[in-house]
Amino acid sequence: MGVTNANKVISASQIDCSGTLRVTLALTAAPDIVTNPTDIVLVLDRSGSMTGAPLASMKAGAKTFIDIIAEATGGTASGQIGSGSQIGIVSFADTATVNTQLITSVDTLKSAVDGLTAGGSTNHADAFTKASQLFSPLSGNAKVIVMFTDGNTTTGAPPAPVAAAARAQGIIIYCIGLVGSDGVDVSALNDWATDPDATHVAVTPDAADLEQLFADLAANISKTGATNLVINETVNPDFVITSVLAPSRGTVTTLGATSLRWNIAELGVSASESAVLEFFVRHVAQTSGTKLVNQSITYSDTEGNAVTFPAPTVTVDCGIVVRPEPCPTPVELTVGGCEDSVVVDMGDVELESLGRLIQMDVTIKNVCPGKRVALAVILTEVDENGTEYSRGMKTITIPAHNSPSCRDVLVQCIKFVVPEDLDVSGGAPQALCNQRNFKARFIAHNIDTDFRCCESTITM
Numbered sequence: 001m002g003v004t005n006a007n008k009v010i011s012a013s014q015i016d017c018s019g020t021l022r023v024t025l026a027l028t029a030a031p032d033i034v035t036n037p038t039d040i041v042l043v044l045d046r047s048g049s050m051t052g053a054p055l056a057s058m059k060a061g062a063k064t065f066i067d068i069i070a071e072a073t074g075g076t077a078s079g080q081i082g083s084g085s086q087i088g089i090v091s092f093a094d095t096a097t098v099n100t101q102l103i104t105s106v107d108t109l110k111s112a113v114d115g116l117t118a119g120g121s122t123n124h125a126d127a128f129t130k131a132s133q134l135f136s137p138l139s140g141n142a143k144v145i146v147m148f149t150d151g152n153t154t155t156g157a158p159p160a161p162v163a164a165a166a167r168a169q170g171i172i173i174y175c176i177g178l179v180g181s182d183g184v185d186v187s188a189l190n191d192w193a194t195d196p197d198a199t200h201v202a203v204t205p206d207a208a209d210l211e212q213l214f215a216d217l218a219a220n221i222s223k224t225g226a227t228n229l230v231i232n233e234t235v236n237p238d239f240v241i242t243s244v245l246a247p248s249r250g251t252v253t254t255l256g257a258t259s260l261r262w263n264i265a266e267l268g269v270s271a272s273e274s275a276v277l278e279f280f281v282r283h284v285a286q287t288s289g290t291k292l293v294n295q296s297i298t299y300s301d302t303e304g305n306a307v308t309f310p311a312p313t314v315t316v317d318c319g320i321v322v323r324p325e326p327c328p329t330p331v332e333l334t335v336g337g338c339e340d341s342v343v344v345d346m347g348d349v350e351l352e353s354l355g356r357l358i359q360m361d362v363t364i365k366n367v368c369p370g371k372r373v374a375l376a377v378i379l380t381e382v383d384e385n386g387t388e389y390s391r392g393m394k395t396i397t398i399p400a401h402n403s404p405s406c407r408d409v410l411v412q413c414i415k416f417v418v419p420e421d422l423d424v425s426g427g428a429p430q431a432l433c434n435q436r437n438f439k440a441r442f443i444a445h446n447i448d449t450d451f452r453c454c455e456s457t458i459t460m
Contacts, residue, residue: 003027003028003029003226003267003268003301003305003307004028004029004030004174004199004217004221004268004272005026005027005028005174005199005200005202005217006026006027006028006199006299006307006308006309007024007025007026007198007199007201007202007309007310008023008024008025008026008198008294008297008309008310008311008312009023009024009026009198009310009312010022010023010024010293010312010314011023011024012314013314013315014314014315014316014317015283015314015315015316015317016316016317016318016319017283017285017286017288017316017317017318017319018282018283018284019282019283019316020242020280020281020282020283021239021280021281021282021283021293021314022278022279022280023235023278023279023280023281023293023294024198024276024277024278025198025231025233025262025276025277025278025297025309026196026198026199026274026275026276026277027199027226027229027231027264027267027274027275027307028196028199028200028267028268028272028273028274028275029225029226029267029268029269029272029273029274029305030142030172030221030225030268030272030273031225031268031269031272033069033072033073033083033085033221034072034073034074034082034083035083036142037083037084037085037086037140037141037142038085038141038142038143038144038221039085039086039087039088039102039134039135039139039141039142039143039144040069040085040086040087040088040144040145040146040221041087041088041089041090041102041131041134041135041144041145041146042062042065042066042087042088042089042090042113042146042148043090043091043092043096043127043128043131043145043146043147043148044058044062044089044090044091044092044113044116044148045058045091045092045093045122045127045148045149045150045151046091046092046093046116046117046118046119046120047092047093047118047119047120047121047122047150047151047154047182048093048118048119048120048121049118049122049150049151049180049181049182050118050150050180051118051119052118053207053208054150054178054180054207054210055116055117055118056207057207057208057210057211058148058178058207058210059113059114059116060210060211061148061210061211061212061213061214061215062089062113062148062214063110063113063114064211064214064215064218065146065214065215065217065218066081066087066106066109066110066113066218067106068215068218068219069081069085069087069218069221070082070106072218072219072221073085075104075106079105079106079107080104080105080106081103081104081105081106082104084141085104085141086102086103086104086141087100087102087103087104087109088100088101088102088103088131088134089109089112089113090127090130090131090134091116092122092123092124092126092127092130093118093119093120093121093122093123094120094121094123094155095123095126095156096123096126096127096129096130096131097130098130098133098134099112099113099115099116100112101134102134102135102136121154121155122149122151122152122153122154122155122182123153123154123155123156124147124149124153124156124159124162124192125153125156125157125158125159125162126156126157127147127159128145128147128159128162128163128166128192129162131145131147131166132145132162132165132166132169132171135169135171137169142172142272143169143170143171143172144171144172144173144174144221145166145171145172145173145174146174146176146214146217147173147174147175147176147189147192147193148175148176148177148178148210149175149176149177149178149184149189150177150178150179150180150181150182150184151180151181151182151183151184152182152183152184152185152188153188154182159188159192160188160191160192163191163192163193167194172194172200172272173192173193173194173200174193174194174200174201174202174217175189175190175192175193175200175201175202176202176203176210176213176214176217177189177201177202177203177204178203178204178205178207178210179203179204179205184203186201186203189201189203195274196274196276198276199274202217216306216308219306225266225267225268225269225273225303226264226266226267226268226269226301226302226303226305227265227266227267227269227301227302227303228265228266228300228301228302229250229262229263229264229265229266229267229299229300229301230261230262230263230299230300230301231261231262231277231297231298231299232259232260232261232296232297232298233259233260233261233262233294233296233297234258234259234294234295234296234297235258235259235281235293235294235295236258236291236292236293236294236295237258237285237295238283238284238285238287238291238316239258239281239282239283239284239293240257240258240281240282240284241254241257241258241259241260241279241280241281242280242281242282243279243280244260244277244278244279244280245277245278245279247262247264247275247276247277247278248274248275248276248277249264249267249273249274249275249276250262250263250264250265250275251263252277252279258295260279262277281293283316285316286318286321287316287318288316288317288318288319289315289316290313290314290315290316291313291314291315291316292311292312292313293311293312293313293314294309294311294312297309319407319408319409319410320367320401320403320407320408320409320410321409321410321412322398322399322409322410322411322412323412323413324396324398324411324413324414327413331344331346331347333346354419354420354421355417355418355419355420355421355422356417356418356420356436357415357416357417357418358379358415358416358417358418358438359413359414359415360377360414360415360416360440361410361411361412361413361414362375362377362410362411362414362442363408363409363410363411364398364408364409364411364444365408366406366407366408367398367401367406367407367408367409368405368406368446369400369401369402369403369404369405369406369407370400370402370448371400371446371447371448371449372397372398372399372400372446372447372448373397373398373409373444373445373446373447374395374396374397374398374444374445374446374447375395375396375397375398375411375442375443375444376393376394376395376396376442376443376444377393377394377395377396377414377440377441377442378390378392378393378440378441378442378443379391379392379393379416379418379438379439379440380438380439380440380441381418381422381423381424381425381436381437381438381439382424382425382437382438382439383424383425383426384425384426387424388439389422389424391416391418391422391438392416392417392418394414394416396411396414397447398411398444400448418436418438420434423436425437
């Protein structure tokens with residue numbers, strides 16, 4: 001069967017600016033379908049929410065699946081599934097229907113798919129029951145269920161125990177989910193499918209993607225297991241890899257702060273097998289937004305399996321940051337390789353004296369959208385008697401933000417220069433290492449307001 005599934009998932013959809021994610025890479029491979037015949041039941045959702053484009057896309061995907069299996073088993077010329085493999089069709093809505101038994105006729109299978117119409121509720125339990133009953137306990141063929149659905153269970157018994165019973169009989173279950181009008185409970189699909197979930201569950205919000213999902217699964221089912229697997233992962237430069245857990249199969253090597261290599265000698269050569277690697281990444285940039293976790297990921301093996309990993313994204317919230325004072329512009333200079341000293345005219349710096357540079361950050365709480373804020377910062381130095389001396393005042397206009405609700409705003413890098421010749425804190429006069437004592441006061445208020453004075457009205 002080759003690599004039947006590949007997946008990449010992350011542990012959270014949103015993190016803060018220095019948040020950490022668990023990243024899971026997973027692969028499943030199985031033996032060649034020609035030398036290891038397989039019975040496959042396509043279990044297709046035809047409930048009312050499938051009306052229109054979803055039903056058409058599902059039919060196209062199911063028929064593409066049938067064609068790929070027929071071609072891989074050498075039965076294309078005769079119009080049959082070859083090499084001892086078979087496909088059956090079960091569809092479901094209020095109840096499940098066996099549209100075909102396990103058969104080899106490509107035309108009959110496609111006609112059964114074309115004849116499906118949408119309507120009714122969603123009974124997953126009956127679908128699993130009818131599909132499981134198609135497999136003969138006397139057959140030595142591998143047994144596979146491919147469940148497709150676009151909604152949650154709305155009628156019938158709980159499906160999880162039925163799916164568990166099927167897995168206990170050695171049936172491999174794959175789930176393809178379409179995020180339809182009824183929604184899809186991904187945790188339920190994970191519960192029904194064979195472990196690991198990452199390689200046996202695929203979900204898409206776009207019906208147009210269904211044909212490709214069916215095609216990828218069929219193409220990989222038809223290939224042999226994989227040998228000499230190499231997966232190279234490089235994460236987005238906004239993240240760094242902080243730790244890597246031992247994979248369930250193979251070995252992993254960290255190549256740098258943002259990359260690793262996973263090697264597996266063989267997978268799925270004699271029986272269906274899965275491999276999982278987990279590692280952790282931390283966000284290190286200072287920018288918010290929706291970001292790809294991986295920059296690139298490549299796969300190769302001796303058999304030439306086509307493997308594509310998803311590209312998950314995470315929303316990073318670094319809060320609202322205002323930097324009202326930019327850092328000074330640097331002056332560049334170069335010292336030659338054989339020069340012992342260099343003299344460079346670096347220009348003029350006004351009001352130069354010995355002193356300290358105090359840089360402060362302050363968070364303004366609960367700033368509502370569309371409101372500018374006026375911020376005043378007052379700095380004083382305190383002498384041994386507690387008397388305060390002014391060391392400066394700054395007023396800053398904080399621009400309005402457009403977040404949907406009131407937010408805290410971090411104002412960074414408010415700078416004061418305090419020369420040493422103004423030192424009143426005590427100690428040796430104008431000594432650079434004196435301890436100096438200061439007090440900082442912050443005053444903030446909204447500039448923008450919808451207040452209007454009432455106009456006086458005199459009535460007689």
